[in-house]
Amino acid sequence: MGRTPQHVTDAELAILEVLWDHGEQPVRAIADRLYPGGGASENATVQKLCERLLAKGCVEVDRAVRPRTYRAAVERGDLIERQLESVADRLCSGSFLPLISRLVDGQKLTPEDIDSLREQIERLDQERGDRDA
Numbered sequence: 001m002g003r004t005p006q007h008v009t010d011a012e013l014a015i016l017e018v019l020w021d022h023g024e025q026p027v028r029a030i031a032d033r034l035y036p037g038g039g040a041s042e043n044a045t046v047q048k049l050c051e052r053l054l055a056k057g058c059v060e061v062d063r064a065v066r067p068r069t070y071r072a073a074v075e076r077g078d079l080i081e082r083q084l085e086s087v088a089d090r091l092c093s094g095s096f097l098p099l100i101s102r103l104v105d106g107q108k109l110t111p112e113d114i115d116s117l118r119e120q121i122e123r124l125d126q127e128r129g130d131r132d133a
Contacts, residue, residue: 007086008058008079015049016058016072016079024062024071 008016018033019025025033027047035042050070053059060073084099092098103109109117 008053008056008083011045012049012053012056012058015046015053015070016074016076019059019070019072020076024069026067026069028067030070 014034015030018030022029022033027043027050030050031038031043031046034046050059050061054061054070058072058074058079059070062069062071084096085094088094088096088099
């Protein structure tokens with residue numbers, strides 16, 4: 001998929017979530033999901049947001065079909081990673097440890113989350129061990 005932008009607004013993120021969850025969509029279908037019962041102004045808003053996302057490289061448009069359809073050009077995980085990097089850069093001098101520590105200390109993690117983190121850390125340790133050997 002395409003390059004990942006530094007900043008995506010909440011409104012743009014809502015568009016991307018529709019595309020990630022439902023696949024390629026025309027503007028009207030996106031607008032119907034975001035603004036049930038909306039009209040022309042909501043369609044225009046979604047159109048403008050899609051154009052902004054296109055300029056940022058976050059979506060691609062299929063101009064060969066009518067109506068034109070949009071699809072995500074950035075993966076959810078890539079956008080999450082970039083946004084977390086941005087937060088770490090702005091708030092923690094680029095370190096992820098304060099972010100993770102705050103989540104743990106703030107009791108924002110479920111027992112399942114903690115188990116998953118343990119598994120990921122163990123996997124990373126094993127990969128490091130394999131490289132060092």
